[in-house]
Amino acid sequence: MRQAFVHRLGASAPDDVAPLAAAIADRRLLPAAIVAVLGKTEGNGCVNDFSRGLATAALRRLLEQHLPADMVAEIPLVMSGGTEGGLAPHWLVLEARPAAGGVGPALAVGRARTPRLEPWEIGRREQIEAVAEAVRTAMAQAEIAESSDVHYVQVKCPLLTAERIARAQDAGHAVATLDTLKSMGLSRGAAALGVACALGELPRQRIWEAAVGGDLALWSSVASCSAGIELEDNEVVVLGMSHAWTGPLRIDHAVMADGFDVEPVRGTLGRLGFAPNGQLHPDEHQRLAAVLAKAEPSRSGRLRGCRHTMLDDSDVGATRHARALVGGVLGGLVGHGELFVSGGAEHQGPDGGGPVALIAAA
Amino acid sequence: MRQAFVHRLGASAPDDVAPLAAAIADRRLLPAAIVAVLGKTEGNGCVNDFSRGLATAALRRLLEQHLPADMVAEIPLVMSGGTEGGLAPHWLVLEARPAAGGVGPALAVGRARTPRLEPWEIGRREQIEAVAEAVRTAMAQAEIAESSDVHYVQVKCPLLTAERIARAQDAGHAVATLDTLKSMGLSRGAAALGVACALGELPRQRIWEAAVGGDLALWSSVASCSAGIELEDNEVVVLGMSHAWTGPLRIDHAVMADGFDVEPVRGTLGRLGFAPNGQLHPDEHQRLAAVLAKAEPSRSGRLRGCRHTMLDDSDVGATRHARALVGGVLGGLVGHGELFVSGGAEHQGPDGGGPVALIAAA
């Protein structure tokens, strides 16, 4: 048996790894057991967000004091920029430790990575299939038996840069887009369709037929994808329930249909044993170990029949608006801002909405 | 007897007064009965927010087609910039019409204005006293008997410009600040203390003793103040309950202690007859005529014990973050984004929080 642990630690700056260092020093956190680290950092979450790189550099430097560099290199470090409104910068460290015994099911964590993609494969069928394969590998690694037991799949996926586009063109290949910012969305979308494919959320035929980024009616209810400049493969972390794991942690998920759609999340809280009528009591903040959500503005420009202005604001990026909104909606429910709300939800939940996963102790 | 009406009308652009024009054409809205117009417009809500001026110009042009210019000039046109996140641009038109009879109490609306202030009086005791006097006048005009029946006081107050500062200095007077942006906060703060003074929320002695902008422990629970460049006096609109008014509309208020503090608002919804456990049902959206709230980041840099980054963001103004946050929190409760959430809450509710008024049909 194995047991998963989730550490939620506040950060006073993007490179503030002191809370992790303290937890390691106290032996609350075992470096060798770390499966992945997720972080909310306080940059703009867009192209020129250097808070992510700063956080990653600090984290890697810390981990290399405790682990061989090649083991550190295997740990997905997924930094999501943007703590707009009430969101709080924080780290989520996922551990898997051997357990002497115990009963399941419980939270299970697995990871895998795809082969390195060529630039012309990004945002295309090749990426979808590679991610699907990695999701299946990570599920197996986590000993999650059924697709329906998967509640969250984090994918960190590559993007196109000017240099990669040039490399593709020199090799005689057309890329999915010449716009580097747009390539982030295409890569996230293909990764999400790969998740949907692996879990059987969508018929394979419909996935191939639909152009990626085109038919937003096709989506995964558990995928959460972030594009990053620092990798050329795809890193996949699967979270779900498994009988091979023990301990008090449980995971469940909901899908928000739009930015105000808090009721499905309230329902999930109820299934996890919280009294969900009003806001969570502060005593419950620790028991609810993590909230992981995707946010985006609806392309229609409307939300519950009213106009929103997120897509028309040339001063503040639309994903910044969307994170602030969903951070407010979910924070009003759970009562604090240490929420992993990430922007850019192509094929991750319906247009304008997104998946939300909750991890809590029984 | 009189009867108040509240029209909430969506806007497709800052100068989209077509919904008002249509309501006037249909005789749903009587220009001569308009007491005040509030508007959420989609600028940044900061110094260079030209959406407010554009909205005001369009509104004035429309009203001048139906009313003499001097009557139009008497109507407070309070434009609040900033529809971040899920907030929706909209107009709130407040009408007072004679009623043939009926029973009270019901929503009452009154207005008044202070004399023109000299630049050196802005943000100082003179402004506090002038606003207090205008609040009392507006209460009398609205026939609201008790201070405890007042649930919302909107003040539109002046600010200092370079030209006004120069005028003061030429006259040998020192102004409260040489920083024009800061003068907005000082003016809002003094106006809020004026409201608190008129309503007996704070002992007069403490108001004089405390430097304006200094002791944030002194605040009004019903004041909502906006500074604007276009006036040199203060416009006051008082909303409350009065036995001299009839009709179905009721008003009540809550105070949010911080940006996530949704429970007091839920309580107010309950007092107004809504089932408040989860999100309001869409059928209730019309019955809840208006939501009026103030938002600001806490100066401590912390929210519910976690760090927020609203005050450290040099790309996006702190008031923009705060409006997005409170718009999400309140929108998660009421289910839509036509909320009059305004930023800059000095002495309007506690630090990091703010008053929220709700108007609903019985």
Add this chain to the structure above:
Amino acid sequence: MRQAFVHRLGASAPDDVAPLAAAIADRRLLPAAIVAVLGKTEGNGCVNDFSRGLATAALRRLLEQHLPADMVAEIPLVMSGGTEGGLAPHWLVLEARPAAGGVGPALAVGRARTPRLEPWEIGRREQIEAVAEAVRTAMAQAEIAESSDVHYVQVKCPLLTAERIARAQDAGHAVATLDTLKSMGLSRGAAALGVACALGELPRQRIWEAAVGGDLALWSSVASCSAGIELEDNEVVVLGMSHAWTGPLRIDHAVMADGFDVEPVRGTLGRLGFAPNGQLHPDEHQRLAAVLAKAEPSRSGRLRGCRHTMLDDSDVGATRHARALVGGVLGGLVGHGELFVSGGAEHQGPDGGGPVALIAAA
């Protein structure tokens, strides 16, 4: 004979038309003689720039006090948002008055407009041809004989909105793009190709063959195009030299190859009789009546072999960076910031550069 006048008037706010009102009151400016008004306003120059609408509303209100509304409606009011860095908000009022006699050649001004375009014609051959036709009409109206005598063509062109796209789709037509922001660039590009077509700057065949927005090697050296939401046709103002006009004003132009390419502008100053070695002497500021330039970041991400970051900045729009840059370069040359520097130069000069027209008294 006719004589052109150019009035350059500073503005203290987007709606500050007081300098125009004063000039009209002094009879320095004759409303009936106004051919066009250009304005630099202080918004972001992007989608949600409400300073343009505010300026236009104030300007129209002023002109309607002096002219019939239908005459006002005929005057192109071209507001260009964005006064980044050292740029100063100002108005440029172009007048054409009858002259009792005199000799030419001198600055000539003509205007024309295209028929209303259908949404599916925007950014397409239909727009190119319509603009080309209007340029020829405006040239004829201005009595400019040769294409080589044309030094500046301002086009105000339409863009696609969600509503217009829906209208096109309902009528069974595909539009050039579903992205409203992108439609601004396509419309500007088609308009610029229309100018190039009319003036014979490019072989017609190459224009048709090249997809609009595609081959940036095709460009006009005198076109300056701005897209606006407020019109569905194209307004064209042509400035050039004509023997049918008299007076001291002359116009000439240069093409900047990139954002730092100031030498061609220095050369033009020399041809206009200025001593161009260093910065213009302040005594010459009035004699140089107007500087009209286009600015954009190069798509290569490089400028003179060094990396620029204008296209990677998700906080500040690339056109804002480009205007600030060119405003600095040209302001360093002419010594002040009342420069009509406008962003978005698709097919207007080479990639990363743009046309610059100078008007000066002999």
Add this chain to the structure above:
Amino acid sequence: MRQAFVHRLGASAPDDVAPLAAAIADRRLLPAAIVAVLGKTEGNGCVNDFSRGLATAALRRLLEQHLPADMVAEIPLVMSGGTEGGLAPHWLVLEARPAAGGVGPALAVGRARTPRLEPWEIGRREQIEAVAEAVRTAMAQAEIAESSDVHYVQVKCPLLTAERIARAQDAGHAVATLDTLKSMGLSRGAAALGVACALGELPRQRIWEAAVGGDLALWSSVASCSAGIELEDNEVVVLGMSHAWTGPLRIDHAVMADGFDVEPVRGTLGRLGFAPNGQLHPDEHQRLAAVLAKAEPSRSGRLRGCRHTMLDDSDVGATRHARALVGGVLGGLVGHGELFVSGGAEHQGPDGGGPVALIAAA
């Protein structure tokens, strides 16, 4: 004798130290000879600019591969955020190597640091005196005999944080300001006055009499100060001419009176042997080793008699506008964007202007 070297190296990202690594590998750059590293990085240059920290982390990691950590800790790493408009991210590495012989004078470089300041000393006389002392030490270390031979003094100075303010208050001391952003300006201003004091640019009496940040008529013509969160002392780098140094490099400086004041810089280019009438020829780009300038908007809101809008823009920080402007003005003169233009020029040149130092090979 010693000889100074200046390496100007472009960066493809804030953490791109590959050009330095290559120069070290080629033995063009000797780690042990490095006196200081200056870098322009592409963040916003304001509070939440994480590009500076990312650059510093990467630089430190590289240097620690070649030098003991305590030697690395002694090297001032001065990152200046903000490459607006045409500015290019780049590194300036300053080396001092022993020279076998040769003749002077030539560029000389010295460095020193102040003791650690208590929070309540920041922005106050204690900081002025400490910086003055360090400037004298650095001059002595660089063997620069006369104050008039000093042409550039870079100071990296501390700022107040919430934590430091609390520490001061616990110790019973009042700090210069409670506003952390404002403390950056006060610290820069005090450091600049320290430079002026050490070099005898201002009478000591006037420095003490004038409140720091108050009388902007008091300024240094060679100081360039940047506040950083990562230090509590002040790091000082002095550049000047000395007979104890040899080699081809020369340094000279100018003071821009305002953002468009390019002529004094043109004059300095002439003194350094360049033909300054037009833009520098590309062949000269290497010979002009470095351009170091400060930029700021004038507090009057006017530039050459015209209004600027840099201080009224709530979307883009005023220092960002100012850097873009001065980058354009200087880039128009020298023909490229690898210019170390830094914002925030309190007491560094006159209000709205700033010092500019040029280093060139003879």
